[in-house]
Amino acid sequence: MLPFAKATRALVRRLGPALVDTSEEGRWAASFDSSKLSFLPEAVIMPRRHEDIGPVLELANAQGVPVTVRGRGTTLMGSAAPIAGGWVIDMLRLNKVRIDAEAGMAHVQAGAVNAQVQRAAAAAGWFYPPDPASKAYCTIGGNIACNAGGMHGGKYGVTRDFVIALSGYLPTGEWVQWGVATRKFSAGFNLRDLWIGSEGMLGVVTDAVLRLVPAPAARWTLLTAFASEVEAVEAVRALFREVRVQPAICEFLDRDSVHCAERATGRPVFVGQRDRAVVLFELAGSASEVREESKKLLAWAKTHAVAQRVAKNREEAEQLWEVRRKCSGAMFELGDSKLNEDIVVPMRAYSRFMRFLAQLKKSSRLHIPTFGHLADGNLHVNIMFNREDADQARRAEAAVERLMRKVVELGGAISGEHGIGLAKTPFLRIQHSPAQVRAMQAVKAALDPRGILNPGKMFDVFEVWKQEKLNLKLPWDHK
Amino acid sequence: MLPFAKATRALVRRLGPALVDTSEEGRWAASFDSSKLSFLPEAVIMPRRHEDIGPVLELANAQGVPVTVRGRGTTLMGSAAPIAGGWVIDMLRLNKVRIDAEAGMAHVQAGAVNAQVQRAAAAAGWFYPPDPASKAYCTIGGNIACNAGGMHGGKYGVTRDFVIALSGYLPTGEWVQWGVATRKFSAGFNLRDLWIGSEGMLGVVTDAVLRLVPAPAARWTLLTAFASEVEAVEAVRALFREVRVQPAICEFLDRDSVHCAERATGRPVFVGQRDRAVVLFELAGSASEVREESKKLLAWAKTHAVAQRVAKNREEAEQLWEVRRKCSGAMFELGDSKLNEDIVVPMRAYSRFMRFLAQLKKSSRLHIPTFGHLADGNLHVNIMFNREDADQARRAEAAVERLMRKVVELGGAISGEHGIGLAKTPFLRIQHSPAQVRAMQAVKAALDPRGILNPGKMFDVFEVWKQEKLNLKLPWDHK
Structure with missing residues (x-):
């Protein structure tokens, strides 16, 4: 007997069966997000108008039914996984x-x-x-x-x-x-x-x-190469400090990430340049603004990079983008599992962080290709391992924790854009003091006194390592 | 006997007399902000380091002492007035x-x-x-x-x-x-x-x-004149809709505001142009960006405005700015008291709002010069009256309430940048539904369960009309 069966029957009576899916397939499809942790809900509500949602919550709140709201479920953190069962509200029909x-x-x-x-x-x-x-x-x-x-x-x-x-x-x-x-x-x-x-x-x-x-009228793309990660980030720091150009995009790839892309395409990113970290720039703005900024950026590249390539048109820009687009999927050559950690470090700590990463790769004996957004310090640290190899999995687990402690020590953040969900709950208290967590929990209790909305997330420590993951490929998965 | 005398003695013991001012003058100076409503606190704390503040709050929280934090006290809303007495924390020493x-x-x-x-x-x-x-x-x-x-x-x-x-x-x-x-x-x-x-x-x-x-390398200033308020705002709407220029500044002055400035300077804003609403533009950005945008803006002005003047240099720009800088102080020719209401209206409602204002001026029989920021819809509606004239004061009070109801009806906001404080508490519930107010109050109770921080603001309706105001001139007061 499902714990909220009675409430679910009341829900179907109230909304009608066209809005409430209690089928096995429907429930299974709403049971997981990109974290691939599956927890079956008892019903999936698919509102046609926003007004359909009020009665669902009224009923859930009265009966204490957990409610998890989902969009497409692309989150890697498990934020949309209905860990406590109950009901899922699927928002995809509300798409105007x-x-x-x-x-x-x-x-x-x-x-x-x-x-x-x-x-x-x-x-x-x-x-x-x-x-x-x-x-x-x-x-x-x-x-x-x-x-x-x-x-x-x-x-x-x-x-x-x-x-x-x-x-x-x-x-x-x-x-x-x-x-x-x-x-x-x-x-x-x-x-x-x-x-x-x-x-x-x-x-x-x-x-x-x-x-x-x-809408920016013009874009301009530049790929630059550096002998090492530290040289790349120090050059970019000099750019921000001295040239004062604001690139729309400033994507960094470490040598491991570049190798991944090169293996995938079968071509070197820069002919004659082996083992290079790269930074991909895109300027965006009015034609004159981009012209002005591109001159400054190119002058900077010529004095700081070991090689650079400017795209003459959008086609060539697409070629420069290939290294960035291909690297992420190609990482699965290095392990069947990836922990994509979207940490943030302040600019002044870039070099220290790069040295830490080199050390982490060595001590964990894992591949950790890293790329990300150098204009805001948001780096994707990809810890690769094979799930079936218990020793590798343990080393990956330990590496994540060391990483999280380091970014906070450097004045950074454990997440820049993914959130906490289930996967980062073990690290929330590295970022936040007990007083901060208490304040957040007080706000939660104030606005959701019965705790029906997305329970089990953020504050409860979830041991993602002990969970079975679904073995399936989602449309947005790489490869 | 002051209600928190015992707690105040404990405070002085804990922080030392150098940080706690219990003198008559010190308490009086901290008793009011720009709203000129005065409520005597029992002590003024002037922290030298942020760490001085923890013990103050700890003590206040334990003893239930109201605490109001103030900077320079320029708020017009009474947000920094210590209405419940207690302690004021003056932050001016923490200014690094x-x-x-x-x-x-x-x-x-x-x-x-x-x-x-x-x-x-x-x-x-x-x-x-x-x-x-x-x-x-x-x-x-x-x-x-x-x-x-x-x-x-x-x-x-x-x-x-x-x-x-x-x-x-x-x-x-x-x-x-x-x-x-x-x-x-x-x-x-x-x-x-x-x-x-x-x-x-x-x-x-x-x-x-x-x-x-x-920092923008270049600025470019343009003053434009229009036959009426509706013509001015419709022209600006066309600018945003069709030309897609983002001026750094886009200041509107209605005819009444222009008259105020002209009386103050003794000169017409545009020679040969009487009774005009004006819009003052400033572009800011790189030299090339400003050049590009200024061409578009000038072309727009030539087809939409009845007159325009471009500043050739910063000196001329200062002259164009005179109408904006002088209008606000000059309004006190129209009444000794001003209700400066920083309402916001969405762009699509600009003309409807201008027609409403014309009607409000007529029905209230008050001067209501209005100016403000047309790029974001934040207008300063200045309801002028003489405080001693009970009938004028009543009409001003009624006009404010009509104004607030209108802006919310038009999809706007009762405050764009001043906040609620004491002065706008009668209107909070025009903007926010009971559910919204309850949610805000729940958050307040969660984070400040003893209600010590700035009590009496935002949610309690304060009848500012019934209060005596201090009759004094502050350094930032106009004229």
């Missing part, structure tokens, strides 16, 4: 997008896909910069839940920097609106931003107003 | 500013003055855009408390958009840190942003890391 071309805003429903918003904005001459790697799949609601970032973060910012207003539901089922469709709002506590990054634990976002920026 | 020129960040203490941060940033080639009218006096801590904006909001954003990390104290006296000095952070609930705009009711900010942007 409307561009206000005059005000430069997008009015979107939570189930709209990030790339869909980007396309709609572009069609109206605007640009929506946040671009998680999964942007062709992931939803704006999910982006808001984990304050997603992407490659444009350094110049433009992350999801939080583009949210103007949110509306949705409190766990009680009451509809609320945080902010209005204007750039300024200073009336009452800022619960809009409290919802952002709260991983669906404080309320259910159904609609968002997003800020857009004028 | 350090620029990280490489990362583009300012590390500042809460008592640092906004203009001080702007100057330090400029000296390092960076720019801190938030610029409240009181920027020569107001502190960063106060800016954070009310999420202050200013004229650069449309292009660059408000204080919230520039805060990277905060640290300070919970009402219990525990030190906490929300975020680190990196552009990305997605680890745990976002209490940083919850603190921003919370008017000192949820915690005490002592330190902030602020984001800077590259």
